[in-house]
Amino acid sequence: MELRVPEFVKYTELECPNTHLRSYYNKIMEVIYNDKLFIHFFQDSLTGFVLNWYMTLDNTRVKKWSDLIDAFLRQYKFNIDIALEWTSLIVMEKGNKEIVRGYAHRWKKIMTLFANTFKSPYYEYLMGSFTQHFYDVVVIVARIE
DSSP, X not given: OOOOOOOOOOBOSSXXXXXXXXXXXXXXXXXXXXXXXXXXXXXXXXXXXHHXXXXXXXXXXXXXXXXXXXXXXXXXXXXXXXXXXXXXXXXOOOOTTOOHXXXXXXXXXXXXXXXXXXXXXXXXXXXXXXXXXXXXXXXXHHHHO
16 A cells, blocks of 8 residues: 655744644545654645754754654744734734724834844844834835835
8 A cells, every 4th residue: 555645734933833743644644644754744844944954953852742842833833923912913804992092003003113123234224214104114114125
């Protein structure tokens, strides 16, 4: 009997690692019930820097599927936090009793946090651009690049 490994969505560091693990596990469980093969074929669901990370894993520390899950989540935990933040931004809306200026002030704080993550030369250009739309701030950063 020939083993047919399913096609996997590639993890690129931009997605939620929990979601990727669930997706991988659901697909691989259809054809394999073996921890070592779970670990081996996980590389087929990775690309770029994530694949490089996987290839440099210390295989003496990854003996079980749960070891790989722990290592993967430790490495890409920041994407879990980002996914939670993204969700909170999506649902952020003006409160019924909130004035527009207060609502805009909350978004301005978010833009300031975004701008503060940049170093020179980006920071100097961004500090003068906060009267513009967020899209304009991103365009300025792209032009500097």
